[in-house]
Amino acid sequence: MSSHNLKYDFNAIEKKWQQRWQDDKIFQVEVDRKQPKFYLLEMFPYPSGRIHMGHVRNYSIGDVIARHKRMKGFNVMHPIGWDAFGLPAENAAIKNNSHPARWTYENIDYMKSQLRKMGFSYDWKREMATCDPEYYRWEQLFFVQLYKKGLVYQKVTTVNWCESCGTVLANEQVIDGCCWRCDQQIIPREMNGWFFKITDYAEELLNQCDSLVGWPDKVLTMQRNWIGKSVGAEVDFPIKGGDETLKIFTTRPDTIFGATFMSIAPEHPQVLKLAGVSGREKEVSEFVERTRLARQQQNSEDEPEKEGVFTGGYAINPYTGDELPIYAANFVLMEYGTGAVMAVPAHDQRDFEFARKYNIPVKVVIQPKGEELDSAGMTEAHEGPGILVNSADFNGMNSQEAKKAITEHGNAGGFAQSRTTYRLRDWGISRQRYWGAPIPMIHCPECGVQPVNEEDLPVRLPTDVSFAESGKSPLCDLESFYKTTCPKCGGEAHRETDTMDTFVESSWYYARYCCPGDTREALQKEAVDYWLPVDQYIGGVEHAILHLLYARFFAKILRDLGYLTIDEPFTNLLTQGMVIKDGTKMSKSKGNVVDPDDLVRQYGADTVRLFSLFAAPPERDLEWSDKGVEGAHRFLNRIYRFVMENREILLETRGKAAGSLAGADRDLHRKTHQSIRKVSRDFESLHFNTAISAIMELMNSLSAAAGESSKTNIASTVMKEAVEAIIQLLSPMAPHFCEELWEIIGHKSQLSRSQWPVFDQEAAREDEITLVVQVNGKLRSRMTVALGENEETLKKMALADQNVGKFIADKDIRKIIVVKNKLINIVV
RNA sequence: GCCUGGAUGGUGGAACUGGUAGACACCUGGGACUUAAAAUCCCAUGGGCCUUGCGCCCGUGCGAGUUCGAUUCUCGCUCCAGGCACCA
Numbered sequence: 001m002s003s004h005n006l007k008y009d010f011n012a013i014e015k016k017w018q019q020r021w022q023d024d025k026i027f028q029v030e031v032d033r034k035q036p037k038f039y040l041l042e043m044f045p046y047p048s049g050r051i052h053m054g055h056v057r058n059y060s061i062g063d064v065i066a067r068h069k070r071m072k073g074f075n076v077m078h079p080i081g082w083d084a085f086g087l088p089a090e091n092a093a094i095k096n097n098s099h100p101a102r103w104t105y106e107n108i109d110y111m112k113s114q115l116r117k118m119g120f121s122y123d124w125k126r127e128m129a130t131c132d133p134e135y136y137r138w139e140q141l142f143f144v145q146l147y148k149k150g151l152v153y154q155k156v157t158t159v160n161w162c163e164s165c166g167t168v169l170a171n172e173q174v175i176d177g178c179c180w181r182c183d184q185q186i187i188p189r190e191m192n193g194w195f196f197k198i199t200d201y202a203e204e205l206l207n208q209c210d211s212l213v214g215w216p217d218k219v220l221t222m223q224r225n226w227i228g229k230s231v232g233a234e235v236d237f238p239i240k241g242g243d244e245t246l247k248i249f250t251t252r253p254d255t256i257f258g259a260t261f262m263s264i265a266p267e268h269p270q271v272l273k274l275a276g277v278s279g280r281e282k283e284v285s286e287f288v289e290r291t292r293l294a295r296q297q298q299n300s301e302d303e304p305e306k307e308g309v310f311t312g313g314y315a316i317n318p319y320t321g322d323e324l325p326i327y328a329a330n331f332v333l334m335e336y337g338t339g340a341v342m343a344v345p346a347h348d349q350r351d352f353e354f355a356r357k358y359n360i361p362v363k364v365v366i367q368p369k370g371e372e373l374d375s376a377g378m379t380e381a382h383e384g385p386g387i388l389v390n391s392a393d394f395n396g397m398n399s400q401e402a403k404k405a406i407t408e409h410g411n412a413g414g415f416a417q418s419r420t421t422y423r424l425r426d427w428g429i430s431r432q433r434y435w436g437a438p439i440p441m442i443h444c445p446e447c448g449v450q451p452v453n454e455e456d457l458p459v460r461l462p463t464d465v466s467f468a469e470s471g472k473s474p475l476c477d478l479e480s481f482y483k484t485t486c487p488k489c490g491g492e493a494h495r496e497t498d499t500m501d502t503f504v505e506s507s508w509y510y511a512r513y514c515c516p517g518d519t520r521e522a523l524q525k526e527a528v529d530y531w532l533p534v535d536q537y538i539g540g541v542e543h544a545i546l547h548l549l550y551a552r553f554f555a556k557i558l559r560d561l562g563y564l565t566i567d568e569p570f571t572n573l574l575t576q577g578m579v580i581k582d583g584t585k586m587s588k589s590k591g592n593v594v595d596p597d598d599l600v601r602q603y604g605a606d607t608v609r610l611f612s613l614f615a616a617p618p619e620r621d622l623e624w625s626d627k628g629v630e631g632a633h634r635f636l637n638r639i640y641r642f643v644m645e646n647r648e649i650l651l652e653t654r655g656k657a658a659g660s661l662a663g664a665d666r667d668l669h670r671k672t673h674q675s676i677r678k679v680s681r682d683f684e685s686l687h688f689n690t691a692i693s694a695i696m697e698l699m700n701s702l703s704a705a706a707g708e709s710s711k712t713n714i715a716s717t718v719m720k721e722a723v724e725a726i727i728q729l730l731s732p733m734a735p736h737f738c739e740e741l742w743e744i745i746g747h748k749s750q751l752s753r754s755q756w757p758v759f760d761q762e763a764a765r766e767d768e769i770t771l772v773v774q775v776n777g778k779l780r781s782r783m784t785v786a787l788g789e790n791e792e793t794l795k796k797m798a799l800a801d802q803n804v805g806k807f808i809a810d811k812d813i814r815k816i817i818v819v820k821n822k823l824i825n826i827v828v
Numbered sequence: 829g830c831c832u833g834g835a836u837g838g839u840g841g842a843a844c845u846g847g848u849a850g851a852c853a854c855c856u857g858g859g860a861c862u863u864a865a866a867a868u869c870c871c872a873u874g875g876g877c878c879u880u881g882c883g884c885c886c887g888u889g890c891g892a893g894u895u896c897g898a899u900u901c902u903c904g905c906u907c908c909a910g911g912c913a914c915c916a
Contacts, residue, residue: 005867218832222911225831230915250916263916303914331914341916349829350914423915544911614853615840621909623840627854634868635853641868681844690842693852700852772848777897779848781882803882817896823847827896 008640008737010604017736018119026752027121029077031530038074039531040066041510041570043539043547046083047107047129051114053579053586053612053624054540056596060609060733061576061618061688062538063120067732068683070121071756077531079513080115080122082108084131085502087165087181090435094467100435101463104131114596118605119736121752128516130505135512136437137458138522139504144440144451145561151197154449158335159428161189166471167432168193170501171425172226172546180546187296193430194439194498198553202227202422204567205552214572216619219544226545228423233407234338235416237262237315239270240323241277246270246315249337249421253410254402255344257391258365259322260355262315263308263329264340266291271311271328278312284328291330306331306354317342318415319392319406329354337421345381346373352381365390366399427550429501434465434473436499444486444493453487459495473497506547507554510534510569523563534570538618541575548573574686577621579612586624594624606734607633613688613733636737639699639726643741646706649716650723650745657717658763664705665715669763671701672722676759679729688733695729698722720745728757772823773798775807791818798824 021027042062045055066078082104089100096103108129115122128135146152160169162179168191173180198205206227209220232251239246246262264271266288275284287309294304308329315324324342331350332341345355345362355362362375366386373382385399393409394402410416430439438459440452452459462481465474475481475497486493514527533555539547548570555569578585581592599608611632616622643650661669675698682691702722707713723745731738731751742751766787771794773781781801785794795816798804804826811828818824 007867216833218910221832225912228912228915232916248916252916306914329914331916333915336915343916348916350916421915423912541910617841620834620841625840625854628840631853638868689840690852693842696852770848774847774897777847777895782848806883815896817847819847823897825847825896 006641006644007637008740010606010737013740014117014119014605014736017739018116020739020750021119021121021752022124024750026750027078028123028125029075031527032075033530035075036073037531038066038069038076038536039534040069040076040078040536041513041534041538042080043537043543044081044083044506044509045111046086046088047104047111048088049107049110051111051118051596053594053596056118056608057579057612057622058538058540058576059115059118059120060612061574061686062536063118063609063735064613064683064688064732065536065538065686066121067735067752068756070752071728071732071754073755077126077513078120078122079126079516080120080124081127081509081513081516082129082131083502083506083509084108084129085136085436085499085505087167087433087435090433090467091471093435094469094471099463099465101131104129104435117600118596118609121735126513126516128509128512130437130502130509131435131461133458133460134519136505138512139437139500139508140440140452140457140459141454141522142508142558142561143500144454144457146196146557147441147451149561151200151557152194153197154192154194156190156192158188159191159193160186161191162186165433168428168430170428170503172427172549173501173503191430193428194441194496195426195428196553196557198427198550199422199424201553201556202229202424203420204556205424205549206422208552208568212568212570212573215570216573216575219541219548219573219575222544223549226424226549229420230422231418231420233403233410233416234419235318235342235410237318237324237342239274239326240314240316244270245415246326246340247338248340248342249419250342252344252347252403253406253416254388254394254397254399255347255365256317256319256342256406257388257394258344258346258363259317259324259342260345260361260363261324261343261351262326262340263332263343263351263354264311264326265332265334266328266330267334268328268332268339270340274311274313274326280310280312284309284311287328294330304330306350306357308354308358310358318410318413325360327354327358335425336423346375346378347381347383349381349383352378363390427501427553429504430498431501432473432498433471434461434467434475434499436502437461437505438475439496439498439500441496442484442486442493443496444489444491446491447486447488450487450493456487461499473499475499503547503550507550508558510537510551511555511558511564523558528564532564533566533568536572536574537570538574538576540578544575574618576618577616579622579624581624583623594626599629603629603633604736606737607636610636610692610730610733614692615689617689618686635696635699636734638703639730640737640741642699642703642706643723643744646719646723647744650720653716653720655717657715657721661715661718664713665718668701668705668714668722669718670766671698672718672725673759673764676725676729676757677764680756680759683732691729692733695726698726698729702726725757727751728754769821771798771821773801773804774823774825775804776827777825780804780807787821794818794824798826 040062042058066076070076084104089104092103093100160174162169162184164182164184165179174186178185206229209224230251233253234247234249236245236247275281308327311326311328313326315326317324343351345351346364347366364373364375367373367389368382368384368386388394388397388402407416407418438461440459442450444450465478467474482495482497484493484495511523511528514531515524518524551569555566558564586593611629614632615628657669675694678694679691705714727738727741739751768784769787771783771785781803783797808828813828815827
């Protein structure tokens with residue numbers, strides 16, 4: 001066979017090395033205080049059935065980092081597991097008349113085999129699935145402990161209900177008014193449910209965003225916005241004709257003298273009472289009912305017109321004594337602040353629109369610089385800063401000072417105080433579905449709600465269940481499950497049948513990986529103290545708020561329960577872009593899905609890994625290209641052919657490329673060391689695409705220098721050095737392939753255990769450079785000169801240049817700028 | 829509306845702290861090898877101009893500015909993607 005047709009046998013090679021790595025257990029790690037640790041984690045997969053290209057990309061990026069860090073001498077923990085609870089399993093079970101556990105574990109088996117075929121360097125001994133009672137028992141323990149600390153509570157409230165999933169969702173799980181999973185419109189519903197008190201940690205979650213310097217700004221911004229802190233004041237407005245007061249929250253106490261009415265949420269408990277006193281029940285309750293219905297049907301896209309109804313009641317502005325009519329208004333939210341606001345139409349756009357609609361007076365109290373606002377002629381509110389007017393003692397102050405002064409004044413008078421609110425709500429974790437971790441609580445008719453005794457955990461999810469078409473959780477009707485005894489009085493009691501949001505499992509799995517097999521403790525102190533925090537975390541940006549916020553919250557509560565000593569779980573975060581095809585996200589309905597199995601069969605795992613790293617930088621979307629994959633495969637074959645053609649020389653050659661090299665030898669030697677430098681730097685900044693192109697350049701230089709035939713034109717030591725550099729530098733991306741070549745050229749020990757190459761400063765140095773000559777900033781000529789050539793000589797050479805001469809011929813030379821080793825610019 | 833990013837050849841993408849725009853690859857065209865094809869290798873490949881040169885002009889979304897010099901910095905726009913959105 002002609003050597004041009006020579007191709008590497010990726011099937012055999014990949015199988016061989018996967019087996020060898022497994023036998024030698026080289027990716028299994030233990031706590032070792034003598035070695036620096038590196039904890040690399042990718043977001044674990046949901047076992048949906050098959051690996052998709054997004055996984056391939058995510059895990060390829062992670063594996064490159066893991067393998068590189070290992071070669072750099074770190075004790076690298078790189079675990080994998082399964083986010084195994086969730087609705088698709090249950091839906092599939094209903095459809096196929098099967099069981100979610102069976103569906104889940106079958107999927108895990110298959111996907112595991114797919115991951116193994118990709119050659120990822122996982123410590124498989126740490127594999128775990130969150131649906132395993134040995135996993136969720138600890139979660140139930142945390143739940144009980146948090147309950148005892150008051151960080152878990154139950155309340156009846158308006159929740160987000162997804163009809164198609166048959167369950168409640170947390171606020172974070174509602175995207176544009178629709179379910180994050182199935183995209184159906186959610187509807188508000190009154191329900192009882194369990195909540196984690198994440199709002200207790202709002203301030204810390206916000207503050208520590210500043211410490212997350214290894215996170216993308218985009219994600220931090222999203223988290224900060226989600227938490228939504230606002231600083232302001234709470235003010236009590238007495239209600240006319242009674243002892244009651246109406247409490248409002250405002251961020252603009254400086255505008256309080258401009259309040260001309262009050263607006264309160266339709267659901268506000270005082271609405272109907274006020275209407276009752278004034279005899280306006282009919283109008284008001286009609287309005288409340290109408291708004292409620294409108295909200296249920298409301299399409300999240302369009303904002304309904306501002307509407308309200310006068311309740312008949314008046315509130316008294318404690319600063320002015322003014323009587324302000326109280327309106328129930330459709331744009332006031334019960335869930336935020338106190339559910340009631342003072343309305344200052346001159347300085348709030350919503351209040352302005354409302355006031356114009358209902359002919360309520362507008363009173364200017366803030367004058368912006370260089371303008372004269374006139375309440376009658378205003379067409380929109382002035383929300384910016386300015387100087388106070390019509391505000392009694394506070395006139396003349398700027399709005400910033402006035403906020404403080406007015407709050408203090410109210411504080412002294414006993415009717416106002418500083419207050420900070422957050423947009424973040426408590427995390428509702430009750431799910432009305434079966435396939436999740438049971439909430440370890442018991443409802444006793446005598447003693448009320450009681451936690452399950454810690455020694456009785458886990459509360460196992462029963463397996464002897466049958467599913468209804470409706471999707472209603474079988475736990476509700478399973479007597480053997482819900483019928484229990486009260487842990488306090490021993491009487492007959494009812495077990496909680498809701499399960500936990502599956503985001504709870506993924507909120508702490510990174511910690512459990514440190515000691516996955518421990519049956520006595522949730523988190524082994526020695527292990528978590530050594531391994532945590534995760535040094536590099538990688539996953540899709542779609543979890544910027546959801547999972548990443550919950551995981552941060554769990555780090556803090558586990559710290560406060562005494563399990564962890566870290567504040568933040570992930571030191572560095574990489575959010576990789578999507579894999580797209582033909583400009584859109586891959587999806588079955590669009591028919592543009594690329595199946596990793598097919599690709600691995602056709603080209604081998606190394607090629608697939610290589611292409612997915614080469615085609616785009618990690619954080620950007622990656623446009624899949626079948627032709628591009630072929631290009632990556634060709635590249636590997638070129639290396640293979642080169643090594644095979646020069647095998648004898650490579651095997652025989654001993655000793656280092658060094659000493660006085662000249663000509664092509666010197667050039668290739670230099671290129672090799674420059675490539676090591678470039679690739680090493682690119683690895684530190686996670687620019688794998690440019691690292692690969694640098695290796696391609698080195699390969700191009702090598703084949704050009706070696707010449708067409710194998711009768712090499714270059715020193716064998718220099719050639720071998722270049723070949724070894726290529727193999728080592730490429731090995732994190734194409735590990736099986738490189739291991740094989742490493743062995744072929746005579747190495748006895750595994751490449752995976754070798755040391756990352758170090759570049760030689762001296763070898764990488766250029767002795768000649770191309771100096772650019774510009775005239776007025778335009779490129780006119782190039783000169784090849786010795787590195788560090790004297791400036792005067794360079795100027796003379798530049799001026800003597802023929803082409804340059806054409807442009808400076810009859811002009812005065814004003815200035816000559818010399819940038820060392822780069823360029824000369826002649827200004828005429 | 830607000831907050832993030834982004835816009836570079838036919839395509840994916842390079843360009844370190846302002847200093848040769850288009851690295852590396854894909855596509856395409858041409859050539860070598862071959863009876864032929866595949867594979868492989870070589871050459872060309874941003875647009876335009878002519879006087880065909882080691883040439884000139886234009887060119888990094890648009891318009892200004894700073895600078896000897898701007899893909900890079902500043903200001904003002906346009907478009908695209910993502911996030912938030914009656915949050916008082």
